Every structure is written in C-alpha cells, then in structure tokens.
Amino acid sequence: MSRSQLDTLIHMANQIAANNAHYGDDAAERVHTHLKKFWARSMKRLIVEYLHEDGSELSPLARQAVELLAQGQAEARPTSA
Template sequence: MTDDKLVRMANQIATFFATQPDADKAAKVAAHLTDFWDPAMRAQLSAYAAQGGTGLDPLALDAAKLL
C-alpha cells in the first residue's frame, strides 16, 4: 500500500475518534488500528510515523506511536 493511502486512511480514523467523548483518543485510534488493520499495515504506519509522519493528523501520529 502506498504511504499516501495509508496516511489518508489513518487520518480518516483519527477524524472520527476526535469527535468522540473518550479521554484517551490516541489509544482508541490505536485500538481500532489493531482490531481492523492487518499487521503489515500497522508496521508500515509505525515505520512511517518513526520517520516523521509527514501528513499524519496529530492524533493519528500519536496512535501510530502506540502500536
């Protein structure tokens, strides 16, 4: 999967969870990624975040660091 598509998908998930009342939104995003993304996608997102995460929503970036 391209990084652009991965970023877009992670940002969409972060946008949804940003509207939820939960306190630890990054943990909720990370849990969603763990539940619904395959391990290769999570690994790619983690690696992308470790390289700076250009274009990732701050919430998605925080979640990626929790994976």
C-alpha cells in the same frame, strides 16, 4: 508497498482519527485499538516505519495513535539475552 499505498494508509489513519476526535482524552486509545484490531500486520508495520522516518503527514491524533501502536509492537518483541 508503494508510496501510493503508504499515502492511502496515512489518509486512512487521519480519517479514523478525525472520526474519533470527539472522544477527547480517549480518542488516541480508540484510534490505536482500531488500528491494532483491523489493520493487517503489514499495514501496521508500514505506518510505524513511516512515523519513525517522517510522520509529518499524520494528524496529531493519528500520530499519537501510531506512537501507541509502535510502543505495543516494541513491547511484543522478544528480548535477547
């Protein structure tokens, strides 16, 4: 994915977060659920990679949601023996 595609994902995540901010304490979980349900695996992987590498352009709420997404991805990975 190109930088412009990453910029688009960052913008989308921030917009989703802004549109859900009025849910207060439930907002991050709602944004996380949206990303999990509606974003392609490649989109989720890229935004999580961005969070780990920098993440500075994500709004605080979008960052929380992507952190939840990253936790879910880590938990879904099989553990090696």
